[in-house]
Amino acid sequence: MKQFFILLIALSFVLSACASPSSDKQNPIEISNAWVRTVGGMQPKEASAPATGMQPKEDAGPATGAFMTIKNNSDAADKLIKAESDAAKMVQIHLSEVDANGVATMHEVDGVDIPAGGSAELKPGSYHVMLIGLKQDIKEGDTISITLVFQNAGKVTLEAPVKNP
Numbered sequence: 001m002k003q004f005f006i007l008l009i010a011l012s013f014v015l016s017a018c019a020s021p022s023s024d025k026q027n028p029i030e031i032s033n034a035w036v037r038t039v040g041g042m043q044p045k046e047a048s049a050p051a052t053g054m055q056p057k058e059d060a061g062p063a064t065g066a067f068m069t070i071k072n073n074s075d076a077a078d079k080l081i082k083a084e085s086d087a088a089k090m091v092q093i094h095l096s097e098v099d100a101n102g103v104a105t106m107h108e109v110d111g112v113d114i115p116a117g118g119s120a121e122l123k124p125g126s127y128h129v130m131l132i133g134l135k136q137d138i139k140e141g142d143t144i145s146i147t148l149v150f151q152n153a154g155k156v157t158l159e160a161p162v163k164n165p
Contacts, residue, residue, distance in 0.1 A: 028074035089133030
């Protein structure tokens with residue numbers, strides 16, 4: 001009987017050594033203050049752009065922005081390289097800027113750098129996730145699922161409440 005217990009203890013040590021270390025490891029990316037801007041009733045493509053100025057193309061359909069703070073808790077820089085959502089036909093990472101003449105522009109970018117131990121704020125008038133060709137009305141109180149894809153950390157899915165700021 002004593003040999004059985006010794007064998008059992010030895011076996012448990014062997015099995016614990018085989019355990020995956022990633023089971024305790026959390027994703028180093030932390031998302032906070034996520035939200036999606038409301039959009040009124042679904043607009044036909046010939047409708048004027050929303051007051052937010054976030055209608056990228058006339059033929060793309062209704063669009064809105066998603067905003068958040070992304071914190072990188074690792075000791076290596078990372079980059080947001082893609083975003084996905086079933087709520088829109090197309091999802092892109094955009095940057096809004098005002099040029100030297102005071103003209104506001106918005107364009108797609110290849111990603112957002114997140115420094116090691118630092119953060120990046122996706123906010124109106126700056127970097128944001130663009131949801132283009134909305135498949136449904138997006139009203140205050142709704143929740144939109146968005147998956148962010150990072151160069152190193154991989155995918156992070158979040159539920160962002162819809163707000164009317």
